[in-house]
Amino acid sequence: MMSRFEILGCSPNTEKIAILGGNYNMKKQLLIAILATVSVFAVAFSACTSDDGPTDADLQDAQATTSAAQSALSAANARADAAEASADEAMKMAEEAKMEADQAMMPEETGGRLAQVQERGHLICASRNDVPGYGFLDDSGRSVGFDIDLCRAVATAVLGDPEAIEVVFINAAERGPTIQSGEVDLLVRTVTWTTSRDAQWGNYAQTMFYDGQGFMVPADLGVTSAYELSGAAVCVTSGTTTELNMADFFRQNAMEYNPQVFEDTDIVLSSYESGACDVFTNDRSQLAALRTSLQNPADHVILPETISEEPLGPVVPHGDDQWFDIVKTVMSGLIYAEGYGINSGNVSAKASGDDVKAKRLLGTEGTIGQESLGLSETFMQDVINAVGNYGEIYDRNLGPDGIDLPREGGRNALWSDAPCGDCPKGGQIYAAPLR
Amino acid sequence: MQSILYPGGIPLWRNVVFIQWVVQIISAIVIIAIVSGFIFNVANEIQDREIPFGFNFLDDAAQIPIGESVIQYDPSQSYLYGFSVAALNTIKASVLGVLLATTLGIIIGVSRLSRNWLLSRLALVYIETFRNIPLLIQLLFWFLIILELPNVREGYIFFDAFYLNNSGFYLPWATPLGGFWPWAILTVIGFAGGILAFNYLTKREIVTGQPSYPIIAGIAIFVVATIVGLIIFSPLELVVPERQEGPFGRLQGGARWSGSFFALLIGLVVYTSAFIAEIVRAGIQAVNRGQTEAARALGLHTNASLRWVIFPQALRVIIPPLISQYLNLTKNSSLAAAIGYPDLVSVSTTMTQIAPAISLIGMVMATYLAMSLFYSLVGNIYNRITRYAGVG
Numbered sequence: 141m142m143s144r145f146e147i148l149g150c151s152p153n154t155e156k157i158a159i160l161g162g163n164y165n166m167k168k169q170l171l172i173a174i175l176a177t178v179s180v181f182a183v184a185f186s187a188c189t190s191d192d193g194p195t196d197a198d199l200q201d202a203q204a205t206t207s208a209a210q211s212a213l214s215a216a217n218a219r220a221d222a223a224e225a226s227a228d229e230a231m232k233m234a235e236e237a238k239m240e241a242d243q244a245m246m247p248e249e250t251g252g253r254l255a256q257v258q259e260r261g262h263l264i265c266a267s268r269n270d271v272p273g274y275g276f277l278d279d280s281g282r283s284v285g286f287d288i289d290l291c292r293a294v295a296t297a298v299l300g301d302p303e304a305i306e307v308v309f310i311n312a313a314e315r316g317p318t319i320q321s322g323e324v325d326l327l328v329r330t331v332t333w334t335t336s337r338d339a340q341w342g343n344y345a346q347t348m349f350y351d352g353q354g355f356m357v358p359a360d361l362g363v364t365s366a367y368e369l370s371g372a373a374v375c376v377t378s379g380t381t382t383e384l385n386m387a388d389f390f391r392q393n394a395m396e397y398n399p400q401v402f403e404d405t406d407i408v409l410s411s412y413e414s415g416a417c418d419v420f421t422n423d424r425s426q427l428a429a430l431r432t433s434l435q436n437p438a439d440h441v442i443l444p445e446t447i448s449e450e451p452l453g454p455v456v457p458h459g460d461d462q463w464f465d466i467v468k469t470v471m472s473g474l475i476y477a478e479g480y481g482i483n484s485g486n487v488s489a490k491a492s493g494d495d496v497k498a499k500r501l502l503g504t505e506g507t508i509g510q511e512s513l514g515l516s517e518t519f520m521q522d523v524i525n526a527v528g529n530y531g532e533i534y535d536r537n538l539g540p541d542g543i544d545l546p547r548e549g550g551r552n553a554l555w556s557d558a559p560c561g562d563c564p565k566g567g568q569i570y571a572a573p574l575r
Numbered sequence: 576m577q578s579i580l581y582p583g584g585i586p587l588w589r590n591v592v593f594i595q596w597v598v599q600i601i602s603a604i605v606i607i608a609i610v611s612g613f614i615f616n617v618a619n620e621i622q623d624r625e626i627p628f629g630f631n632f633l634d635d636a637a638q639i640p641i642g643e644s645v646i647q648y649d650p651s652q653s654y655l656y657g658f659s660v661a662a663l664n665t666i667k668a669s670v671l672g673v674l675l676a677t678t679l680g681i682i683i684g685v686s687r688l689s690r691n692w693l694l695s696r697l698a699l700v701y702i703e704t705f706r707n708i709p710l711l712i713q714l715l716f717w718f719l720i721i722l723e724l725p726n727v728r729e730g731y732i733f734f735d736a737f738y739l740n741n742s743g744f745y746l747p748w749a750t751p752l753g754g755f756w757p758w759a760i761l762t763v764i765g766f767a768g769g770i771l772a773f774n775y776l777t778k779r780e781i782v783t784g785q786p787s788y789p790i791i792a793g794i795a796i797f798v799v800a801t802i803v804g805l806i807i808f809s810p811l812e813l814v815v816p817e818r819q820e821g822p823f824g825r826l827q828g829g830a831r832w833s834g835s836f837f838a839l840l841i842g843l844v845v846y847t848s849a850f851i852a853e854i855v856r857a858g859i860q861a862v863n864r865g866q867t868e869a870a871r872a873l874g875l876h877t878n879a880s881l882r883w884v885i886f887p888q889a890l891r892v893i894i895p896p897l898i899s900q901y902l903n904l905t906k907n908s909s910l911a912a913a914i915g916y917p918d919l920v921s922v923s924t925t926m927t928q929i930a931p932a933i934s935l936i937g938m939v940m941a942t943y944l945a946m947s948l949f950y951s952l953v954g955n956i957y958n959r960i961t962r963y964a965g966v967g
């Protein structure tokens with residue numbers, strides 16, 4: 141640096157100055173260009189980081205600075221007759237400065253998540269592709285499953301198209317950061333609703349499946365109860381409530397165990413199948429689903445004890461009440477559609493029929509809050525046409541057409557299925573009434 | 576300063592000192608702007624999205640399971656303690672990995688230069704294979720191979736004390752008892768005494784010409800001190816792994832090197848040693864050929880010339896890139912989460928379920944940085960010792 145400047149500016153050797161004179165202009169131009177870029181950058185930056193986006197004053201500032209930079213550059217250009225190549229470089233710099241100023245002038249994304257999704261044209265859901273019934277890829281590579289159908293239901297409600305989804309596959313430990321950052325619109329990846337997650341991750345819209353943690357062991361070990369698991373090596377996926385519940389359970393019952401924690405479900409399954417761990421713990425329904433992918437499912441038993449409550453449902457990012465309400469309403473709609481006997485086969489008949497509640501749900505009479513939510517009057521008609529009601533989604537993925545988890549008489553039956561009308565003996569699937 | 580071009584003195588904008596200052600100031604502004612930009616951005620996002628942040632959680636009970644640990648751990652202990660347990664697991668993998676990878680790397684690197692055609696080709700195949708396959712794939716490969724071993728109930732047993740199965744390798748291990756520290760001190764004294772005796776007797780042998788057996792004497796002093804300590808203080812108890820009652824037949828007692836740890840260690844050592852081998856080869860080839868010829872002219876055997884002439888000079892070329900391989904190995908050990916070894920990253924991921932993620936990731940980064948700096952420090956000190964005297 142030193143010696144070059146010496147040659148350029150301060151050396152008494154006039155010959156060298158004559159030779160390098162052209163280059164000298166370039167140096168000055170570069171300096172001006174850098175100065176201009178930095179000032180534009182600084183203004184653009186202060187505009188970007190201010191809370192309510194760039195103010196008019198900021199923008200004018202940015203414009204002023206840009207034009208100042210441009211005039212400085214053109215002045216510099218005028219002097220640069222001797223060095224055309226360097227002028228090109230300065231032009232590039234000027235372009236960069238202009239682009240930065242443009243960026244500063246762009247308004248910050250306005251409106252809530254609904255507007256963003258509609259503008260984007262598709263819904264981004266975080267889900268999974270490794271558990272049959274919940275989130276899996278079918279033979280054609282299309283995402284299918286209970287969680288995926290909930291994503292499609294929301295996409296249909298806000299965009300009218302069940303295929304307008306982009307599914308991001310994440311592992312269990314990535315769920316929190318993914319929804320916290322707001323980079324996805326909806327997290328539906330067998331997420332258990334817990335108080336700390338509700339406080340830290342996002343808002344839980346609605347419990348769509350009641351699960352509980354269980355243990356699977358090879359049948360030939362002769363274990364019949366979770367309380368006989370002392371001394372076992374237990375496999376579990378990291379970043380899950382099951383991992384924490386397992387620790388609680390063994391500590392509570394003063395049983396020795398050796399935890400083996402893996403990131404991916406596939407590796408957990410390999411370890412379990414090879415006998416490197418004796419027990420696989422997960423939500424019972426997932427155990428049932430994953431057992432079907434073992435070499436010989438009949439050789440493995442799921443122990444009768446359920447050691448935790450695992451209510452599963454979709455999660456939305458914090459900070460957007462309208463979006464939160466939309467997802468809740470769609471979930472309510474799916475549940476009540478089953479209760480009212482509306483399914484994908486009879487939507488139009490019900491819409492014009494004489495069942496007042498059904499007509500309200502389908503948007504042909506009365507309201508369930510569509511206007512405040514920013515949804516079309518008849519959005520539930522689209523949703524049920526596309527994915528069916530809650531029962532249809534269940535049957536297709538988890539029921540007889542899926543991994544065959546029994547529903548009748550269990551927690552995941554509708555509340556109203558109770559044997560005596562309104563007595564609370566049915567399932568627990570229940571949501572905010574549609575009014 | 577009088578200039579022909581500027582008789583009135585050099586104008587400000589052609590003044591070297593001024594220009595240099597301006598450039599420095601601008602660079603400083605740019606750097607500060609970028610860094611503070613990141614910091615403000617993060618701070619704003621944390622506030623806007625209500626992402627939790629802070630370090631108050633460190634004293635709370637961690638409540639998470641950790642599969643294996645160097646020090647005793649149970650889930651009622653604090654986050655900070657659990658974090659240290661995980662850090663120790665990472666250090667264990669890193670230190671063992673560095674030692675083994677260096678040894679293996681030197682052997683392969685020297686073999687690569689061997690005049691034996693087969694040996695040098697084998698070394699070449701080894702290097703090119705393991706250097707060019709992503710480490711994560713290698714780790715999964717080794718782990719799945721270990722899973723192919725018979726399970727803990729059907730595994731191999733040697734001498735009723737060593738057990739090898741797909742849960743790991745179980746071996747007898749000494750547990751310290753009450754007299755451990757006196758014994759340890761006596762052993763250290765014995766070691767120092769041995770070295771003193773070795774030095775004294777070596778000097779005596781050189782001066783007087785009488786055979787004084789310095790090596791035998793040095794080792795004898797050390798061994799006698801150790802054994803006498805063992806008899807007096809009975810500091811250690813050898814614990815042999817034993818099969819537990821019940822259906823699972825797991826092993827208890829002694830030391831266990833889990834399958835995950837094995838897979839991690841093999842993967843790291845094999846992968847890193849391929850790089851180290853190339854560094855060693857480069858270092859040896861960087862030594863002027865004349866040195867080899869001179870050594871031969873002195874009548875030194877190939878091994879002796881390698882040991883006394885070539886290698887000390889090659890070390891000066893080898894050390895700096897070698898340190899960077901050690902750093903790589905340490906950081907690569909974070910892939911352990913994929914194969915279930917409870918290292919720093921794996922455990923802190925589990926912790927982020929309840930504890931704030933940003934704080935934990937910051938702690939993880941700081942820990943890796945500290946480990947890297949420590950390796951650099953040790954390496955640089957060694958480098959300073961081994962460099963040519965008088966050369967910067």
